[in-house]
Amino acid sequence: MAYVIGDDCVACGTCIDECPVGAISEGDIYSINPDECTECGTCADACPSGAISK
Numbered sequence: 236m237a238y239v240i241g242d243d244c245v246a247c248g249t250c251i252d253e254c255p256v257g258a259i260s261e262g263d264i265y266s267i268n269p270d271e272c273t274e275c276g277t278c279a280d281a282c283p284s285g286a287i288s289k
Contacts, residue, residue, distance in 0.1 A: 236289055237272035238279055240265050243286035250278040250287060 237258075240250070244264040251259045258271035259278060267278070267287075279287040 237269035237274060238267050238276070238287050238289055239269075240267055241286045241288065243284050245284050245286070247283065249281050249283060253277045253281040 240259075242264065246261070246263060246265055248261070248265075250265060251261065254267075254277065255275065256271055256273055258268045258273075260266050260268065274289070279289075
């Protein structure tokens with residue numbers, strides 16, 4: 236199951252640079268493409284607001 240970004244996202248951009256496969260897209264609330272996510276968890280570890288979970 237791919238990681239998802241919840242409503243707590245503050246669009247800080249920290250997760251984008253951490254994703255090794257480029258599965259995260261910018262927006263008011265960022266999003267993760269489930270078809271590209273490799274479930275590595277790097278984005279969740281980097282998120283300062285704790286908005287990314289499985």
